[in-house]
Amino acid sequence: MLKRASAGILMLSGIAYAFYPFNxxxxxxxxxxxxxxxxxxxxxxxxxxGSSHQDYILQLTMGITPKVDLAVxxxxxxxxxxxxxxxKGLNDASIFIKHILLEQKDLKLGYKITAVLDTGKKGIGYGKPVYNANVMLEKDIGDSTLNFxxxxxxxxxxxxxxxIYGFYLHAYTNLYKYLTLGGELKYSIPEERDTKKKDIHILIGAVFHxxxxxxxxxxxxxxxxxxKSFSNYGLLAGLLMRF
Incomplete structure (x- = not known):
């Protein structure tokens, strides 16, 4: 259970970029x-x-170049x-770099590399470093965006x-100047070796600007x-500030 919750941190914290709560x-x-x-x-x-967990996440991001960001x-x-x-206690800290390789009109292609460090309280973190790689393909269609x-x-x-490997399908649209609504589907191999079912979930979210x-x-x-190794449901909230 503890290791599974820690992996949840990996998947959530890495996503908490401009459009948290989307994964x-x-x-x-x-x-x-x-x-x-x-x-x-x-x-x-x-x-x-029957268990539950709460995660409180602080993320600091800095621009390196016009197409590269670094975050902790x-x-x-x-x-x-x-x-x-x-x-309860500190979970494993992580660091990631995001690089946009291609940007042509309404199409973008990039990747993100994350290293989860063995810094968490004993019994909460992984106990060993864990690594993650994302490849992102995004297409703008009018006021809407499709993301794979x-x-x-x-x-x-x-x-x-x-x-673990899998994919996300994600779509969101800007309904008004101050509001974005979206949803996504996740499909992946589960992290626990004894779990046979695939990890499939949906997420709906709103971002107010x-x-x-x-x-x-x-x-x-x-x-x-x-x-028994999956989360049944989750509630997410976030605040982002740019400088």
């Missing part, structure tokens, strides 16, 4: 060296095995169990886990496959 990484960058972005994100998950992520997690003592993410996570070095420097986000996550 699919976007292709936006800060656009120039030295520009900064701060995010504080929250997630609550209720699991099929600091999560704090709290777990509640029906049959044993609760656990393929990802691979190297986690088999952690006991009871396996390497009161101005160019602030985003306020809300999201609802729901698993489409039932297994």
């Amino acid at each position: 699919a990484e976007d292709t936006n960058t800060l656009g120039s060296f030295g520009r900064l972005q701060i995010e504080t994100n929250y997630a609550y998950f209720k699991n099929y095995d 992520v600091f999560p704090y997690s709290a777990f509640r169990y029906p049959d044993r003592e609760d656990l 993410n393929a990802f691979y996570t190297k986690a088999a070095q952690v006991e009871e886990l396996r390497d 009161p101005n160019d420097r602030i985003d306020i986000s809300l999201g609802l996550h729901k698993s489409l496959n039932r297994d």
Whole structure:
């Protein structure tokens, strides 16, 4: 359970870029060296095995070049169990770099590389470094955006886990100047070696933009496959500030 929740941090924190609560990484960058972005994100998950966990995530992002961003992520997690003592503390910090390789009119292609460091409290973090790679393809169609993410996570070095791979399909649209609505579908191999079912979930979310420097986000996550190792549903909220 603890390792599974930590992997959830990997998938959530890496996504918490401009369009948290969506899991699919976007292709936006800060656009120039030295520009900064701060995010504080929250997630609550209720699991099929009766447990639950809450994640509080701080992410700091800096522009390196017009097409490259570098970020560090600091999560704090709290777990509640029906049959044993609760656990809370710092989870594994991570660092990632995002690079947009191609930008032609309404089409963008990029990648993101994440290293999850072994910095978490004993019993909460992975206990070993874990690595993740995303490839993002994004297409703008009028006021809407379609996004495809393929990802691979190297986690088999952690006991009871396996390497994970899968994809996200994500679409969002700008309904008004201050509001973006979207949804996504995730399909992946589950991280726990003993789990046979695929990890499939949907997420719907909204991002409110009161101005160019602030985003306020809300999201609802729901698993489409039932297994004791999966989260049943989740609630997400976030605040982003650009400088």
